[in-house]
Amino acid sequence: xxxxxxxxxxxxxxxxxxxxxxxxxxxxxxxxxxxxxxxxxxxxxxxxxxxxxxxxxxxxxxxxxxxxxxxxxxxxxxxxxxxxxxxxxxxxxxxxxxxxxxxxxxxxxxxxxxxxxxxxxxxxxxxxxxxxxxxxxxxxxxxxxxxxxxxxxxxxxxxxxxxxxxxxxxxxxxxxxxxxxxxxxxxxxxxxxxxxxxxxxxxxxxxxxxxxxxxxxxxxxxxxxxxxxxxxxxxxxxxxxxxxxxxxxxxxxxxxxxxxxxxxxxxxxxxxxxxxxxxxxxxxxxxxxxxxxxxxxxxxxxxxxxxxxxxxxxxxxxxxxxxxxxxxxxxxxxxxxxxxxxxxxxxxxxxxxxxxxxxxxxxxxxxxxxxxxxxxxxxxxxxxxxxxxxxxxxxxxxxxxxxxxxxxxxxxxxxxxxxxxxxxxxxxxxxxxxxxxxxxxxxxxxxxxxxxxxxxxxxxxxxxxxxxxxxxxxxxxxxxxxxxxxxxxxxxxxxxxxxxxxxxxxxxxxxxxxxxxxxxxxxxxxxxxxxxxxxxxxxxxxxxxxxxxxxxxxxxxxxxxxxxxxxxxx
Numbered sequence: 001x002x003x004x005x006x007x008x009x010x011x012x013x014x015x016x017x018x019x020x021x022x023x024x025x026x027x028x029x030x031x032x033x034x035x036x037x038x039x040x041x042x043x044x045x046x047x048x049x050x051x052x053x054x055x056x057x058x059x060x061x062x063x064x065x066x067x068x069x070x071x072x073x074x075x076x077x078x079x080x081x082x083x084x085x086x087x088x089x090x091x092x093x094x095x096x097x098x099x100x101x102x103x104x105x106x107x108x109x110x111x112x113x114x115x116x117x118x119x120x121x122x123x124x125x126x127x128x129x130x131x132x133x134x135x136x137x138x139x140x141x142x143x144x145x146x147x148x149x150x151x152x153x154x155x156x157x158x159x160x161x162x163x164x165x166x167x168x169x170x171x172x173x174x175x176x177x178x179x180x181x182x183x184x185x186x187x188x189x190x191x192x193x194x195x196x197x198x199x200x201x202x203x204x205x206x207x208x209x210x211x212x213x214x215x216x217x218x219x220x221x222x223x224x225x226x227x228x229x230x231x232x233x234x235x236x237x238x239x240x241x242x243x244x245x246x247x248x249x250x251x252x253x254x255x256x257x258x259x260x261x262x263x264x265x266x267x268x269x270x271x272x273x274x275x276x277x278x279x280x281x282x283x284x285x286x287x288x289x290x291x292x293x294x295x296x297x298x299x300x301x302x303x304x305x306x307x308x309x310x311x312x313x314x315x316x317x318x319x320x321x322x323x324x325x326x327x328x329x330x331x332x333x334x335x336x337x338x339x340x341x342x343x344x345x346x347x348x349x350x351x352x353x354x355x356x357x358x359x360x361x362x363x364x365x366x367x368x369x370x371x372x373x374x375x376x377x378x379x380x381x382x383x384x385x386x387x388x389x390x391x392x393x394x395x396x397x398x399x400x401x402x403x404x405x406x407x408x409x410x411x412x413x414x415x416x417x418x419x420x421x422x423x424x425x426x427x428x429x430x431x432x433x434x435x436x437x438x439x440x441x442x443x444x445x446x447x448x449x450x451x452x453x454x455x456x457x458x459x460x461x462x463x464x465x466x467x468x469x470x471x472x473x474x475x476x477x478x479x480x481x482x483x484x485x486x487x488x489x490x491x492x493x494x495x496x497x498x499x500x501x502x503x504x505x506x507x508x509x510x511x512x513x514x515x516x517x518x519x520x521x522x523x524x525x526x527x528x529x530x531x532x533x534x535x536x537x538x539x540x541x542x543x544x545x546x547x548x549x550x551x552x553x554x555x556x557x558x559x560x561x562x563x564x565x566x567x568x569x570x
Contacts, residue, residue: 015118018127019111025134026110029406030103033144033413037095039422040290042146044068045084046098052084053093061085062192063246074252076243079192080150098146105152106143110134112156113366116163119170120211120330121373124380128398129373133365135405137412138285142359144416150194151362157190158197158363165204172214180228187232191239196344196363198239201232206336210329255351257434257467258299266301268348273300274356275310281361282338282368288412289433290426292356294464296433299355330374337367419443427456434463438470445477453477468494472504475511484511502533509541518545518552 038047046052049068051061061082066075084098091097114130121129142148142155161183168179183200190197205225208214214221244250259267274297281288289296298306317335324331341363345352354360376398383390415425423443426436441456457474464470475490491508494501505528512521522545525538 015115018123018130019114022110022114022127022130022134023107025131025402025406026107027103029135029409030106030140030143030413032410033140033416034099034103035096036099036144036146036413036416037418038098038146039416039419040145040147042095043419045147046088049081051081052088055085055089058082058085062242065247065252074247074249075195076246076252077150077192077194079189080153080194083149083153095146098149099144102143102146102149102152105149105156106139109152109156109159109362112159112163113369116159116166116366117370117373119163119166120333121370122377125330125373125377127373128376129369131402132372132405133369135402135409136285136365136369137288137405137408138281138358138361138365140288140358140409140412141290141416142362144413145359148359151359154190154194154197155363155366157186157193158200158203159366161186161190161200162203162207166207166211169207169212169214172212172216174224175228180231184231184235188235188239191236195239195243196341196360198236199340199343201229201236202340202343203337204229204232206333206340210325210333210336251350251352253351253353256293256347256353256355257464257469258294258355259347259351262301262351264348267351269301269303269307270299270355271347272310272314273298273304273307275313277356278342278361278364279313281356281358282365283372285358286408287429288358289430290415290422291430291433291435291439292354293433293435296430296436297355328374331371334367334369334371334374337370338364341367432463434460434467434470437463442473450477450481466497468497468501468504471497472501472507475504475507479507479511479514482514484514487511500531500533502528505531505533506537506541509538513541513544513548516548518549521545522549 045067051064051068061078064078064081066077066081087097087101110130110133113133114126117126117129142151164179164186165175165183168175183204187197187200190200208221208225240250243252258270262270274292277292277297300307321332321335324335343349345354345357345360347355379394383394415421420443423436423440426433427440430436437456437460441453441460444450444453444456454474454477457470460470461467461474471490471494475487475494478484478487478490488508488511491504491511494504495508498504505524509521509524509528512518512524522542525541525545528538529535
């Protein structure tokens with residue numbers, strides 16, 4: 001297939017004035033988050049993570065997980081932890097430094113995105129794409145929440161690598177050694193910031209298929225490109241080997257409650273139903289949420305009529321990409337960019353801890369805005385000979401869109417000021433989202449408001465009855481208050497959903513011991529041991545029950561007195 005360079009691409013050298021404008025728009029859309037505190041995952045990854053509070057032995061972070069082990073999830077982003085430690089030291093633990101870095105990084109990401117657009121699009125189209133990207137409200141979470149910094153660093157490095165490659169290959173010239181080394185270096189560093197950067201080779205293949213104008217035969221191009229991609233593949237293999245050695249798992253994340261125990265096909269069906277929501281967030285993010293979970297979004301694991309819009313949207317988008325390969329290759333490239341950057345969070349190859357998260361749409365939105373930039377430039381060309389009023393209307397409409405995006409983003413930044421605002425806003429914006437009630441309930445327990453907290457967790461259970469963790473947490477709270485009569489049914493319900501949960505089984509045994517139900521305690525502990533759960537802990541529980549039975553019911557046929565049991569109180 002013959003490829004043509006995008007016509008009318010301006011010389012990108014004189015781009016600095018407009019780049020400054022793009023940076024100013026990005027800062028205007030995010031500056032209101034400068035005085036945000038730590039919120040949501042910031043607490044576990046930064047505030048209560050001792051590894052972030054010291055600059056000693058920073059190289060050890062390359063052998064540790066991103067999340068503290070006590071939080072369950074793992075992931076592997078060692079460079080981000082190192083950068084957090086530096087910012088913690090620079091600001092003595094104040095969030096201001098972190099948020100200032102986030103805003104500066106966001107401005108840099110927007111400028112590099114604009115630089116990439118200038119490599120492949122006319123100046124008008126690139127400016128439209130860059131301006132809309134800078135004020136895109138879906139970016140708020142990545143900037144306003146400190147841990148969104150992983151998204152910003154990875155986006156910056158991935159965009160730099162892609163732009164460098166496009167600049168070197170746009171006119172069909174062979175990739176020089178210096179460019180190849182720069183791309184590979186950015187790739188390696190980016191993967192240690194966030195694993196999503198691993199998709200770079202696929203993006204470079206999309207560049208070759210849609211943008212590059214190279215008159216050489218395909219075989220010659222393929223031989224040259226394969227050598228470069230092989231080197232990148234070796235770097236990816238090295239990274240995955242290190243990551244797997246640290247995590248003892250490829251995924252390293254706790255699957256979202258809606259994805260647990262689902263097959264690859266079932267997960268694909270779930271995500272198919274969410275395709276319209278992805279499209280809405282990329283193109284018209286008027287409504288934003290801190291979390292997307294049932295029943296805010298509907299989850300289907302088999303055929304349902306609600307899957308039809310997603311199927312149609314995918315088919316239409318794929319058809320558009322095919323049609324535009326010759327007529328508007330940048331549109332095809334933008335669509336390919338969206339698809340490739342969504343692969344790591346699509347939950348099909350590997351389940352993740354999210355269904356949709358706004359922060360993960362920072363990179364996919366690059367492709368969306370490139371396509372929108374092409375459409376905007378087409379409108380400008382169509383109105384080139386139109387009356388002055390038509391041109392003013394188009395310019396005014398674009399200005400209103402940019403100002404609306406800036407205002408919406410700036411206002412939304414304040415949602416991330418602290419945990420209270422995040423959880424309360426989520427519960428207000430998404431009253432049918434189970435996680436909003438789950439998170440808010442946890443916050444209320446910390447504030448010693450048990451009745452309100454219990455009500456929130458009961459609501460979460462009603463919204464997602466098949467999720468065992470909420471029941472376990474509620475049962476734990478009952479047990480801590482010595483209300484085991486209420487805790488036992490919750491533990492039993494959790495075990496009915498997740499029979500291999502050691503926390504639920506241990507809590508159930510503890511409650512039976514507290515109530516003096518020795519036989520039931522022994523039976524549940526034996527089940528736990530048979531399932532391979534923490535044998536020493538459950539052996540001790542059996543010993544406690546046996547000791548009590550010897551003291552109170554020596555005729556029990558299941559107990560044989562050996563003289564080795566100690567008298568113990570549960």
